[in-house]
Amino acid sequence: MAEQKETVGMDYLQSIPRRWVTVYIPLGIFVFVLLFPFYWMVMTSFKPNEELLSRDGNPFWLIRPTLAHFEKLLFHTPYPEWLLNTMIVSVVSTFVSLVASVLAAYAIERLRFQGAKPAGLAIFFAYLVPPSILFIPLAAIVFKLGLFDTRWALILTYPTFLIPFCTWLLMGYFRSIPYELEECALIDGATRWEILIKIILPLAVPGLISAGIFAFTLSWNEFIYALTFVSSSEVKTVPVGVITELVEGDVYHWGSLMAGALLGSLPVAIIYSFFVEYYVSGMTGAVKE
Amino acid sequence: MLARIQNNRNALGLLFMVPAAVLLLLFLTYPLGLGIWLGFTDTKIGRAGEFVGLENYIFLFGDSVARLSLFNTILYTSVASVLKFLLGLWLALLLNKHLPFQSFFRAVILLPWIVPTALSAIAFWWIYDSQFSVISWVLMRMGLIDTYINFLGDPWMARASTIAANVWRGIPFVAISLLAGLQTISPSLYEAASIDGATPWQQFRNITLPMLTPIIAVVMTFSVLFTFTDFQLIYVLTRGGPLNATHLMATLSFQRAIPGGALGEGAALAILMVPFLLAAILFSYFGLQRRAWQQGGDR
Numbered sequence: 001m002a003e004q005k006e007t008v009g010m011d012y013l014q015s016i017p018r019r020w021v022t023v024y025i026p027l028g029i030f031v032f033v034l035l036f037p038f039y040w041m042v043m044t045s046f047k048p049n050e051e052l053l054s055r056d057g058n059p060f061w062l063i064r065p066t067l068a069h070f071e072k073l074l075f076h077t078p079y080p081e082w083l084l085n086t087m088i089v090s091v092v093s094t095f096v097s098l099v100a101s102v103l104a105a106y107a108i109e110r111l112r113f114q115g116a117k118p119a120g121l122a123i124f125f126a127y128l129v130p131p132s133i134l135f136i137p138l139a140a141i142v143f144k145l146g147l148f149d150t151r152w153a154l155i156l157t158y159p160t161f162l163i164p165f166c167t168w169l170l171m172g173y174f175r176s177i178p179y180e181l182e183e184c185a186l187i188d189g190a191t192r193w194e195i196l197i198k199i200i201l202p203l204a205v206p207g208l209i210s211a212g213i214f215a216f217t218l219s220w221n222e223f224i225y226a227l228t229f230v231s232s233s234e235v236k237t238v239p240v241g242v243i244t245e246l247v248e249g250d251v252y253h254w255g256s257l258m259a260g261a262l263l264g265s266l267p268v269a270i271i272y273s274f275f276v277e278y279y280v281s282g283m284t285g286a287v288k289e
Numbered sequence: 290m291l292a293r294i295q296n297n298r299n300a301l302g303l304l305f306m307v308p309a310a311v312l313l314l315l316f317l318t319y320p321l322g323l324g325i326w327l328g329f330t331d332t333k334i335g336r337a338g339e340f341v342g343l344e345n346y347i348f349l350f351g352d353s354v355a356r357l358s359l360f361n362t363i364l365y366t367s368v369a370s371v372l373k374f375l376l377g378l379w380l381a382l383l384l385n386k387h388l389p390f391q392s393f394f395r396a397v398i399l400l401p402w403i404v405p406t407a408l409s410a411i412a413f414w415w416i417y418d419s420q421f422s423v424i425s426w427v428l429m430r431m432g433l434i435d436t437y438i439n440f441l442g443d444p445w446m447a448r449a450s451t452i453a454a455n456v457w458r459g460i461p462f463v464a465i466s467l468l469a470g471l472q473t474i475s476p477s478l479y480e481a482a483s484i485d486g487a488t489p490w491q492q493f494r495n496i497t498l499p500m501l502t503p504i505i506a507v508v509m510t511f512s513v514l515f516t517f518t519d520f521q522l523i524y525v526l527t528r529g530g531p532l533n534a535t536h537l538m539a540t541l542s543f544q545r546a547i548p549g550g551a552l553g554e555g556a557a558l559a560i561l562m563v564p565f566l567l568a569a570i571l572f573s574y575f576g577l578q579r580r581a582w583q584q585g586g587d588r
Contacts, residue, residue: 111298132562140552
């Protein structure tokens with residue numbers, strides 16, 4: 001540990017072999033451990049069953065890759081339907097949350113209406129309420145509203161954790177936009193609504209992207225609500241479908257399970273790879289505020 | 290004129306709050322209150338309950354499985370949070386060095402955190418398989434063990450395995466957030482310290498840690514919050530087994546309430562998490578945030 005902290009400016013003081021021992025090798029181990037499960041997912045999903053269930057031979061490499069697991073998954077299970085559901089639920093709830101959050105964040109941060117401070121604080125506390133203490137009463141409410149086992153159950157409940165997060169993030173972004181711009185527009189006769197649409201939003205696009213992809217990922221990954229509020233196969237989301245329907249009996253179909261996990265992870269991984277910087281700034285921004 | 294704007298601003302502000310407020314009040318505040326109420330009733334699925342006072346809580350305190358789940362939750366949270374903190378801090382320090390491909394490393398390291406936990410847990414399930422585990426295979430080949438390890442079948446082994454999977458998933462969040470904090474520390478502090486002859490350990494102890502404390506407090510508070518209320522990982526890997534050895538309060542309340550049908554009892558168990566959760570949050574927040582953030586220091 002002692003050697004870990006050197007400053008950016010003084011790195012040249014470290015000799016090359018020492019740098020290997022204190023930086024590159026530990027970092028290599030970290031990266032290996034963090035990525036191994038993904039490598040293993042890929043390997044397993046392309047392996048034929050005989051290879052999966054044999055202890056001889058080298059399990060780390062593919063000898064005869066096969067697409068059989070993907071074929072089974074896509075044509076003999078409701079998996080494509082789950083993908084579609086997850087997509088619909090995530091996109092709609094993200095959109096709903098973004099609209100609500102933009103309005104709320106603007107009201108709290110810029111309109112400064114009476115009670116804006118307590119409202120901001122309430123939003124922050126709402127963010128701290130974990131889904132695992134809400135799902136039981138929520139299930140009762142969802143049932144009473146007649147939404148049980150529909151996509152609406154998920155679309156309407158996901159904003160409970162998306163709105164606090166997005167509002168908090170956007171409040172930080174709005175704070176960084178200079179007041180003068182808004183004052184100028186007010187003097188020129190713009191209404192608040194025009195200011196929000198024509199001045200604030202275009203300037204807050206990076207914040208909107210951060211909040212949007214974050215919300216999308218959170219709803220794509222959501223599990224406990226989807227597990228509780230939905231029971232028929234046609235409306236399940238990918239994580240829940242894979243866990244509840246592909247796992248059956250005593251014989252696990254590891255190949256198709258892994259293929260399901262892989263395909264279900266790809267959309268978020270792809271979106272993430274395009275927007276890494278926004279993602280990181282969203283995450284660290286939310287923590288630092 | 291001024292009054293009109295003031296009026297407008299209040300009216301407009303409230304109008305803008307409506308969508309968020311409706312969704313949050315209906316699906317967050319109301320269920321929170323309803324949950325507290327349900328905890329005092331004997332509601333079952335499909336049957337409205339009656340007020341039974343503290344009966345659920347008295348039952349749960351006498352229930353050995355519920356007590357075990359409390360023990361498991363505390364163990365799981367404390368061990369996993371400490372490990373996540375130490376490893377995450379180490380990783381952040383490594384990433385903060387001038388590395389080639391730094392942004393590539395940063396991007397790759399976040400992967401475990403963005404992939405759906407339920408899905409990466411399936412990969413761990415397969416890695417922990419009692420007959421075909423790749424870890425066992427490697428250890429066998431190296432001659433370190435002679436039978437396959439029963440990762441999820443033995444109580445303590447199962448606890449260790451689930452904690453390991455949770456740490457795996459949590460490290461990226463801690464590391465990347467702390468890295469952001471590290472990057473705000475001015476290099477001149479280190480230069481001044483090394484001119485004064487401070488060793489790298491002293492620099493870490495007296496500059497890095499104090500400067501990082503506020504962010505550590507926030508990051509660890511969130512980390513404790515997420516770990517304490519974890520559900521998916523346990524549900525996928527063990528469903529609370531073997532012999533309830535890995536049941537957390539969240540998974541037990543799910544099991545009692547949804548498949549078991551005892552909504553009141555499950556709600557009581559979920560509400561029981563709140564005081565412990567508050568204690569954990571207060572501990573990690575105020576325990577860590579002893580020093581106020583002092584940009585530039587005041588030596």
